[in-house]
Amino acid sequence: MTIPLLDLRLASDPNQKQALLDLLKDCLFNVGFLYIKGHGVPEETISDLSEKLPSLFDIANSSKSRLSKSNSPHFLGYSGFAEEVTLGQQDLREQFDYATELPVIYDKDDNEIHEGKDFSKLYWWLRGPNQWPTEEELPGFRSALESYHNALADLSYRFLHLVEEAFDIPLGTFDQIFGIDTSRQVSDSITSSTSYSQTSSRKTYLPSQHRIKLVKYPATNDEVGQGVGPHKDSSGLLTFLHQVGQEKGLEVLDKDGNWIAANPIPGTFVVNFANPFEAATDGAVKATVHRVVAPTERDRYSIPFFMGLPPNLTVSEIRSCVPEAVRKMRRDEDGQEATENAVSSFLDPRWDNLGESQLRKWIRSHKDVGRKWYGDEVVDYYIQ
Ligand SMILES: O=C(O)CCC(=O)C(=O)O
Numbered sequence: 573m574t575i576p577l578l579d580l581r582l583a584s585d586p587n588q589k590q591a592l593l594d595l596l597k598d599c600l601f602n603v604g605f606l607y608i609k610g611h612g613v614p615e616e617t618i619s620d621l622s623e624k625l626p627s628l629f630d631i632a633n634s635s636k637s638r639l640s641k642s643n644s645p646h647f648l649g650y651s652g653f654a655e656e657v658t659l660g661q662q663d664l665r666e667q668f669d670y671a672t673e674l675p676v677i678y679d680k681d682d683n684e685i686h687e688g689k690d691f692s693k694l695y696w697w698l699r700g701p702n703q704w705p706t707e708e709e710l711p712g713f714r715s716a717l718e719s720y721h722n723a724l725a726d727l728s729y730r731f732l733h734l735v736e737e738a739f740d741i742p743l744g745t746f747d748q749i750f751g752i753d754t755s756r757q758v759s760d761s762i763t764s765s766t767s768y769s770q771t772s773s774r775k776t777y778l779p780s781q782h783r784i785k786l787v788k789y790p791a792t793n794d795e796v797g798q799g800v801g802p803h804k805d806s807s808g809l810l811t812f813l814h815q816v817g818q819e820k821g822l823e824v825l826d827k828d829g830n831w832i833a834a835n836p837i838p839g840t841f842v843v844n845f846a847n848p849f850e851a852a853t854d855g856a857v858k859a860t861v862h863r864v865v866a867p868t869e870r871d872r873y874s875i876p877f878f879m880g881l882p883p884n885l886t887v888s889e890i891r892s893c894v895p896e897a898v899r900k901m902r903r904d905e906d907g908q909e910a911t912e913n914a915v916s917s918f919l920d921p922r923w924d925n926l927g928e929s930q931l932r933k934w935i936r937s938h939k940d941v942g943r944k945w946y947g948d949e950v951v952d953y954y955i956q
């Protein structure tokens with residue numbers, strides 16, 4: 573089985589656009605992952621950030637400690653080699669987590685009223701500033717990362733407009749949940765001939781927090797190891813992954829349970845569908861299971877961008893953007909019960925707000941940070 577490669581430039585060619593949308597539908601409903609090219613992100617924006625990664629991971633240990641995630645209630649910053657665990661096994665990688673630069677809006681004192689087991693507003697504390705190396709430590713890093721962030725956010729909105737077209741729903745249906753006017757991208761680059769729906773005023777959301785991970789998988793010198801264990805992404809709706817250089821290791825699970833290599837292809841991003849997408853579509857689009865086999869000879873670097881969702885968005889609200897015709901596809905295939913099981917593993921009704929599932933995810937993968945900032949009672953509640 574080969575992973576489809578979609579050229580997004582075909583979206584602006586009236587003769588080829590339908591073929592692109594048909595292929596996208598196949599990726600959404602049958603394959604589960606894809607590469608994209610012709611995505612409009614300038615090559616220099618990608619290389620400016622990618623080429624700084626070796627120096628970023630080579631900064632002094634004292635700088636890494638200063639930037640440690642344990643300093644951040646927002647789970648932003650550095651985590652050391654093999655500090656994260658997937659499926660009970662250590663991941664052989666180190667990473668820096670960054671996000672849309674946002675001010676802290678969470679007020680701890682305001683939330684003291686939530687006593688007992690009501691932690692339902694704590695997720696606002698995930699929003700907050702990044703931890704940056706100084707200009708002396710890594711010249712130009714912050715501006716390279718911010719440019720990359722902005723370009724990928726723009727790409728994610730444009731890509732979502734194509735998904736809307738593949739779902740046969742009005743262009744701009746999802747715009748209302750991003751709290752910004754994405755109509756500019758619609759007219760700029762996807763199409764000028766299709767109309768899009770006006771954003772509704774029923775509920776407004778603050779701008780999303782997108783997340784970017786900068787990852788290094790050091791060469792293991794011939795030992796086979798787990799770079800990152802099999803998982804579905806849950807930090808947003810869609811993931812756009814840039815694999816730096818030619819190091820292999822990424823594998824995706826196909827419908828028949830086979831691991832398929834998703835080797836780097838220059839000029840492309842790999843696109844994954846994340847858990848909230850699976851929930852929004854009632855399992856019609858399944859979240860992609862993937863893993864990374866640790867490289868044996870040369871270090872491997874990668875940059876996943878996770879398209880964020882507003883934390884106070886509920887699963888039922890995002891579901892209401894997806895038409896019944898799409899959501900029932902999974903039900904027709906597997907029956908009602910299978911749908912419920914697939915979706916409930918991610919979204920327990922106890923944490924219906926996406927923000928709460930995010931907080932739970934971060935606490936589960938970094939319990940020490942959780943205990944330090946959120947306390948034992950909260951951590952024990954979420955890891956049960
Ligand atoms: O490094 C990669 O290629 C994939 C990383 C990944 O799947 C993740 O961080 O969620």
Ligand SMILES: [Fe+2]
Pocket residue numbers: 803804805862
């Ligand atoms: Fe992932």
